[in-house]
Amino acid sequence: MHVILTDTALTGQDHTTPAYLDGYGIIDSALAREIAAHAVIRPLTPSQTHPAVPADPPVLSDPVPSEPACPGDAALTYRPSRQIADQARAEHGTCQWPHCDRAAWECDLDHHDPFNHAAPEAGGRTVTANLGPLCRGHHRIKTFCGWTFTPGSHNTMVLHAPSGLTYTLYKSGPVELLTGTPPAFPAPHTAPAQLARKTRTRTQHRTARVRTERGINHATRCQNTTGTEPPF
Known part of the structure; x- marks a missing residue:
C-alpha cells in the first residue's frame, strides 16, 4: 500500500x-x-x-x-x-x-x-x-x-x-x-467570431435545403421526359 x-x-x-x-x-x-x-x-x-x-x-x-x-x-x-x-x-x-x-x-x-x-x-x-x-x-x-x-x-x-x-x-x-501545481494544459482552441456566428436560422436552412432538393427533382423529371422515344 x-x-x-x-x-x-x-x-x-x-x-x-x-x-x-x-x-x-x-x-x-x-x-x-x-x-x-x-x-x-x-x-x-x-x-x-x-x-x-x-x-x-x-x-x-x-x-x-x-x-x-x-x-x-x-x-x-x-x-x-x-x-x-x-x-x-x-x-x-x-x-x-x-x-x-x-x-x-x-x-x-x-x-x-x-x-x-x-x-x-x-x-x-x-x-x-x-x-x-x-x-x-x-x-x-x-x-x-x-x-x-x-x-x-x-x-x-x-x-x-x-x-x-x-x-x-x-x-x-x-x-x-x-x-497545488496545475497541469500545463494548452489553452482551448476557439473559432474566430465571424465563423462562429450563424448566417441563418434552422428554419431558413431547412427551407433552402427543401427548395434545392425540389429544384433537382424537377430538373431530373424534365430530362427524363425529353429526348427521342425508345424504338419499341
Missing part, C-alpha cells in the same frame, strides 16, 4: 488537502494519517534531471528510503533506486500510456530515452525525469513496436506512434494534484 500526502496534511496542520491512495485515488487526509500511523514515512525527492532541477513542495510517501538529492552515479545504473522509482510513480499516478488507468505501483518503469548499456554516459539516464510507469502490455508495445517518447514543452512528454501520429502527455499525477 502506498499513500501520498503533503507534510502539512501528515502532521495535521492542513485538514483540507486530501491524500492519494495508489490504485484507488483521492482519500481524506484523516484516513491517510491513520494509515501513516502504522507505516514508514520518508520524503519523496523532486523530479531530477542532470544536473538537478529546483525542488517542488515536499510530498511524503510510504515507503521511500532516503538518498542524496543529486542522482550522481545512480543515474548511470539501469535499475532505479527505490526512492527514484517511487518518485517517478508518484508524479504520474497511473500508467503513462494514453487512456490507461493501471495503478503506477503495478507498472514497470520505462526509460523514455532508452538506457545505453554499452555507454551509460551517452544518454538514457536513470533519473525521475526520464522514467515513467507503463503497464506490462504497454511497456512491451513501446519497446518492441516502434513507439518512442520525446520531451515536449511545458513539462510534457510526446508519444510518437510508428504511423507518425503523436500524443501529448501531461503530467497530472498525485504530486501535482496535492501540491
